[in-house]
Amino acid sequence: MASTITFYSNLIDINYPVVGQDNDTQGFRDNFSAIQSAFAVASSELSNLQDNGVKLTETNDFNYNTIKNVTLQNTSELVKNRNISTISTSNAYVSLDYTEGSYHKCNLTVNPSGTGTLSFSIVNWPASGNYGRMFLELYANSTSTTTVSILGNTKIIGFNTGSIAFNQTSSIFYELWTIDNGTNIYGTLSN
């Protein structure tokens, strides 16, 4: 989009008033009007840039517009930390919001006598046609068996069952991704 400031500023008569003649005061008013119009346009265009231009000093929300042909340097991805202490004898559900970070780290406080499954549902995946990828790190504080699952039509490479049981005081890692807004979720699991 081109600026239109000069469309109005070009209306300023730089040869007014003319030497040696009686100058109509309308000429002053016309020039002041052109100046005012040019300022109005400049203000509007600068406001647009201030509202929609990217700033180096604050968070920028691109509202899902595309950034392309770019080299990223020294970039990182937001981590979402959370503590979960609901593993008990009954099943529990935890919602993970993709928009809150692409790496979710969950510290699980395990009830040693618990037998329930902790199920994770992931919400707010990117729109269909976009590739969204989330790392999920689960750390259990007990060697008691902990059973976790990822809800939805989830397929983990190398695992035929939807639920994974582990019993270690270390982390297991999921890498989960979708290209269809979470209708199908694929993943790998390492521990």
Added chain:
Amino acid sequence: MASTVTTISSTINVNFPKFGESLSNVGEFQANFKKIYNSFGILGKEVNNYLNDAIKKDDANDFGGNVIKSAVLQNHSYRVNDLGSVDNGLVTINYREGAYHKCNINSGYYTFNFVNWSQQNTLSKIRLEIYNQSTATTSTSFIGFSGKVRYYGTLTSQVSLTGNSSIFYDVWTVDSGNTISIKPLGSLSTIEPTYYSGGGGSGGGGGGPLPTITSVIPGLFGSIGYEGITIIGTNFVAGTYVKVNNIAITTSTGSPTQITFTSAPNIPGTPVSVEVITSNGSTSTVVYYYDNSGGGGGDGGGTE
């Protein structure tokens, strides 16, 4: 870059006309109007540059390969390039089209060729999903990759998948595609991809004589593929297997002096290594592809 609007606007005579003086000095009026006019000219040009070049949150932005650095990414995604159903032969994957590429295949030979990677000394990475759209219980495909490829993990050209299942690869380069690294992530098939890991590892000494390659017939591979290739040599002991371009392939027949297999499609002029591996070690040669697609003469070289 700092704005230069005020270099002129600051010279506007804001004290003119003075109170009580005659307004006969019209030249000063003209000078001020001209300075205002010129200041707007500079302002318009500078704003115009911003409107054209500034990054906008409400529009797509093409950085032309420039760098964004020291940023934290949140709620970001990558473009998907869904190629749909692809034919046997060469499949071109264009890095510029997305970071996740999906294509649908049936049984046959598929050689993936990657183009338009990012510039040298930048990491460009894609995820490749190959979906077996066959409804057959088991469908066997031969998947290869063109170019100088480095593999991580277990990889074979022959992939047997159940119908309607996918296999995934991570593919990346740091030198604009001169060398491509590939790591298979595995498949969602209810059966594992078939692996031909063969016998002993390459370069090892098993006590017996090393294999030798006398010739590879034909000496040039047709770019269309699907040719019967014969390796003539010696010491092809039991358990011998073959890697083409560092991927273990399926050989159809074998003897102590002869191994045959079917070539995969590839780009004319592309060199590929043909390696025979036995428990006693390995030997290899380089074979080139020529254009036998009917579009012109061959441009390949000979075997080493």
